[in-house]
Amino acid sequence: MEINMTFLGQMISFAILVWFTTKFIWPQLNGAIEERQKKVAEGLAAAERARAELKDADAKVAIEIKQARQQSTEIIDRAQAQANQIIEKARAEAIDEINRLKASAQDEIASMAQRAREQLREQVGALAVKGAEKIVQREIDPAAHKALLDQLAAEI
């Protein structure tokens, strides 16, 4: 229990130690700690922000998907309607064509029948003349009437 010069020496040592710590140890380490704290806080905030953004994006994507689906059904509907329309039109056209063909065929048939009838009439006329000839031959001098008969035959 003797207090002597040692006490002064220890005070000086202590002063040096405190000075060194204040100057060279504390500011650097505390700076690093505080900067890291800031970084961590920023990182956490960024993560929070990203999470919120993700939620927003998810909602947006859901809306987009819904719209796209709606659009696609619309397009399909429209395409179907168009196809129906085309089919209807084609059918109408086909029916028209059929009717037209039928009409022209009928006309042809009619004209051909007409012609046949005329030919028939002519042939009936010739036959009638021939029949008449046969009947009349006996009374008619073939020589006298030969020129007339030739003319008739040429005509037939």
Added chain:
Amino acid sequence: MASEPQGGLTEYIQHHLNHMTVNFSADHFWFWNLRADSIIISFVLGAAFCLWFWLYARKATSGVPSKGQALVELAIEFVDTQVKDTFHGDRRTVTPLALSIFMWVFLMNAMDLLPVDLAGWLVHVFAGDEVAHHTYFRMVPTADINTTVGLSVAVLFIVIGHGIKAKGGFGFGKELLTAPFHASNPIAKLILVIPNFLLNVVETLSKPVSLAMRLFGNMYGGELVFMLIAGLMVSWISFVPGVVFNTAWAIFHILIIALQAFIFMMLTIVYIATAREHH
């Protein structure tokens, strides 16, 4: 030494309580005794602390810290938390002070865990028997009252400095004379100057005394117990209980080492915080 024929336990302990003393003055007046062992050990430990922390402070990164940096930061954050809880103000000088006190006192206290005969044995091995017989060396600087008083007086100066800085020289002097007893009447004020001043002087002086005595008492007592236990190891009969007691006391002493360092730091912070308060 204990194994020497003339030595009993009393002599062994008395031998171990002697400091390595150097006196540079011509008349060898006792005040000029310098306890070289306290100075050397405390200086080496302080330098070790500075080097250790400085190495990590130099390449401190705010990114992912190395394990060594994390350990250093752990100590710093522990101290800073204590300071933050007690002292509300600019911590730029207070926390380094608290950190220095804590680490230095802790390391000096921790010297108590080295074997009590280690220093003597080393001198014996390297310098021979003759030198060892009259060379004294105590390993625990905080078991020397000079170290603890040196620390606590330095702390007292710092505390007073904080008081003057916070209140101004005039405010500090005024408070010395008008607190803790207040009066509105000028005459009563004048009468109260003397008791106020005396009380403040006692209060101020009690701080370093209690700081120094608490630390010194704990470490001196701890060292003494280690020496007593070491005395048990002289005979083979008491050797095993000696080992058991030594281990038990060392484990308990780890608590005291850390606790006393913490108390010294904590009280310093409290004194600074009170010094800055206005009464």
